[in-house]
Amino acid sequence: MSRDRYVDFLRAWAIVLVVLGHWLITALVREPGGQITAPELLATVPWTQWLTLEFQIMPLFFLAGGHAAGGSWPRAQAAGGTAAGWLGRRALRLLLPTGLYSGLVLLAVGVCSVAGVDAGTLSLVGWAMAMQFWFLPVYLLLSALTPLMYAAHRRWGLLVPPVLGAVALVADVLVVTVHAPYVGLLDYVLVWGVAYQLGFCWRDGLLTGRRPLPLVMAAGGGVAFAALVTLGPFPVSLILVTGQDPSNTDPPSAAMLAWVVTQVGLCLLAAPAVRRLLERERVWRVVRPVGAASMTLYLWHMLPVLVVAAVFYLTGLAPEPVLGSAAWWGLRIPWLLVLGLVLAGVVTALRPLERGLAVLYERTTPDVGLRHAWPLWLGLAMDITALGRFAVQGFAPDGRLPVLPTVGLALGTALVMLTRWTTTARQPDLPRTARAPDRV
Template sequence: MSVSTPSSRPSASSSASPSVADLVAATPADRNRVVDLLRGAAILVVCLGHWLMAGVHVDGAGELRRTGLLGIATWTHPLTWVLQVMPVFFLVGGYANAISWRGARARGTTYGGWLRARLRRLTIPLLPLMLFWAAVAPLASALGVDGGTLRIASMASLVPTWFLAVYLLVVALTPLTLALWERCGWWSVLGGAAVAGLVDLVSVGGDLLAVGFCNYLFVWGTVHQLGYAWRDGALPGAAHRLGLAAVGLVGLLLLVGVGPYGVSMVGVGGHGVDNSYPARVTLLFLGLLQAGVVTALEPALARFAARPRVWAATVLVNARIMTVYLWHLTALGIVVGLSLALGGVGLHLQPGTGTWWATRPLWFAVLAATTALLVTLLGRLEQPAPDPRPAPPAVLPVAALLATCAGLAVMADLGIADADGTVNAWLPWVPLVAAVALGTVRLPAVRRRGDRSAPGGYLAP
């Protein structure tokens, strides 16, 4: 992956915002399209997986219930070794962030300026979701929506924010972790795996759940290192890549077969140690497995991504990827809410039954259409206007990042409503206030006419 050259960018007078055709035309010849293909495919897998696993239904008493599919259909647990694609996101994130930070160093951009630019790209699409829940949660409570229902809806809709919080932290550490890779190479991966294993040993062995949360950084940060390895050619051929996959597979089989970990790589209670809450070393080995497989397939995937229609679809998804990711479960909440208003139409089927499975394609189509509508309305925020302000001192974007991550982590874990139905309407305002007060968002008064015409989005550094 490389950044766009000025000559390949659409002209400022061509449109208010670059179209998919503009972005396709702006693709540099040396861009690794497999990175974008994997990112786009992974987000679609995430959406389908979340929509499938949620198991939201109305019981015989007319109450809204959430019966996770993984809890009632244990045969689906091995499928999560494919459907849990967060390792792919961190793999391609490492690849892209290495390019971005090295480019910033070459241009003389400070860390503060670079981090603010990354925060703008990743958090500006988040702000409408925060505004949505800041308004909807108290309004729904005032209109008499049951507190338990509101809690289920908010927790389900805000699940994606945990990943964004962790990813923001990993991105912020890129200068440090990339320097570690450049100095130590594969020893940085081995060291990260050793520390992650030690954290699990203390957390699982000592029944200290809080200690395990350190592995959100050590596990995903180590998978992020694999992206550096890919970018720098440290996996030079199929033999090395398949060897990496073999290490991941053997490690997973041992941890699941001999160790205390569950088979499912997506969180589910009662089936061994939960692998995702908090992140466990099993996900690191899953990352090794997935990284080895997808990089071994890189030549075939590159030929596939080079097809004009495939690349146009890849560009389209990537240009709106944050909006799709952040809103696909709120789309589920909207559909469920409308269904409840109509007497629960479509929600009376018990998850896991034959009829329930038969209706999943229609369910996916309705949710996809709802998500597409939200993306159409909100997706342009993924192409923010250029920011001509001087680079800030690093403390400002770092403070914005920490405040945003703290707010997102609480909402992802607890939802907006407490167990007794009390609405914590202030929570969504934490990322909003942090973004404005600490300079991530540039206030409209200082925007210049036509700014949005410059190409941004995922083709930018």
């Protein structure tokens, strides 16, 4: 099947909005003692919470991921592949760049800790560098569940997303009414799983073959979101705001579920016009490299904030108008431009390392026909646990190096990589099509 440029566009569009959204709401203040603090814009200037409707674009990541998995898993299965082999290849595409990023950040944390950097500053920086990590354990878990989810899709089709959504609503009711936090963890899989499952349906034409359905999804989801925000207990912000209870993201709420449906519907409605635009090679030459670099941009986009903080704020060179004032918003333009230039430099500097990761991937990726794969499953469980810890606590909780998640991520990734060497000799020779890597 030829590559769907629109799916690649969604990845590129989503990553651009994630980066711009994080940069836009990041505010820095130099205190009289020289310390740098980061006041929370969404809490300090409440009307800015409406901006999160534009920048909460993660449903598109999961939708595109489901679309990709809905093609690569059946192909691997038809060629004699196993769930473990397919998952190992898919997971390693996330784990290798994530491991490199985490290793470099943790090394910096260790050096700064030994050098006596203030614990509060180190904790804040460690949190900023890990704030995007919540996506990774959820995506890896959904990838691990793909064989079961796709089997359900093949049997029940469009019935599956509403059932997942209904279970998510029940879990959210328990979270809101009886404050059951562990039940809320299910919604990370269920709510984002709805978008992932809709990716299967989209790929198989179950959404686009029914002409009114995208419009019904966009309108119905929008009305439900508006009702839950205005009449229900949920805030409008689709990004976590300190002190808000309930939150729409921690865990994903009924309002977030409504927004998932809305965004998928809008995505389907826009598809014909955007596909025509993407047929122009000039447009595609701009979109393609952004999509190809999406993982790099996602992982590293907060590093420019630290660079700018060191160069302009620690030195006192940056002007600091009142947070949320007209002057402050005016300075967002040069702020975004400078961050963009620094990020371009970071991406360029990382290219040799990325080429090395590509070689490492080819040498260590598990065979698609992998069997007897308990090391892979154990390693993946360790990775998911470690990434979840980093997402919650950051890379320097209380200004200290987090030893257990650091060891867990390193050992877990090593187990996934070493699976190739411990099992390749027992694998049958599969067709070349089964060996081709798939995109995340």
